[in-house]
Structures are given as structure tokens and as C-alpha cells.
Amino acid sequence: MKFRMAAVAVSALLAVSVAGCATSEQNQRAGTSALVGAGVGALAGQALGGNTKSTVAGAAGGALLGAAIGTATTPQRGGQDYCRYQRRDGSVYTAPCQDDRYYDRGGYYGGGGGGY
Numbered sequence: 001m002k003f004r005m006a007a008v009a010v011s012a013l014l015a016v017s018v019a020g021c022a023t024s025e026q027n028q029r030a031g032t033s034a035l036v037g038a039g040v041g042a043l044a045g046q047a048l049g050g051n052t053k054s055t056v057a058g059a060a061g062g063a064l065l066g067a068a069i070g071t072a073t074t075p076q077r078g079g080q081d082y083c084r085y086q087r088r089d090g091s092v093y094t095a096p097c098q099d100d101r102y103y104d105r106g107g108y109y110g111g112g113g114g115g116y
Helices: 002-019 023-051 051-073
Strands: 082-088 092-097
Touching: 002 051, 023 051
Parallel strands: none
Antiparallel strands: 082 092
16 A cells, blocks of 8 residues: 555656746646546546556556646647747746747746746
């Protein structure tokens, strides 16, 4: 039982850390969908098999399927990369990625091509 809980905790931490490294919208959607898919797959594997092997297999299959669905459902934006930026007031907006960093009196800050 302790091994199972440790395996689930490590898997969740690994999935969260990988999802947090995503920079593009497609990678963010794939990471989030993989995380959700792994959770659903683990629950289904445990319900169907009732053992650790089934739970791990369900989590792995769910993560792969979730990542594929997240990638496939990302809207395409005509070849231009879009980034997410945050204003001083905390509001978030999407705009074409900038190659250089900029800051103006309106409180806009962004650049580096990666958004946040």
C-alpha cells in the first residue's frame, strides 16, 4: 500500500513538473490533458484490475491518450505563434510573440518569444 501511494505521488509530481515546463499553447494543452488522462486512466485501471500493475498501465495509457487529444484539439492560428502576456493589473491577454522584450506606459510587458 505504501509503495502504491509513493508511486502515485511521484507520478503526479512528475506530470505537474512536465506540464509546467510547456511554453506554447499546444504544449500546455498536451501537458494538462496528459495529467487529466493519467488520473482518469489510473482510476479506471484500479477499478478494472484491482492491482498496482493495472493502475500503472491505466495511468500510462491515459496519459498518452490525453496528450494526443490535447495536441489534436489545439486551435491552429495560421502559422503565427501567439504568446500569453500579463499586464500589471494581472489581466492576461494573447498576442503575436515578440522577439524582443518591451515595456511601455500601458503596463504591457512581454517578449522573449515564450510568453509565460
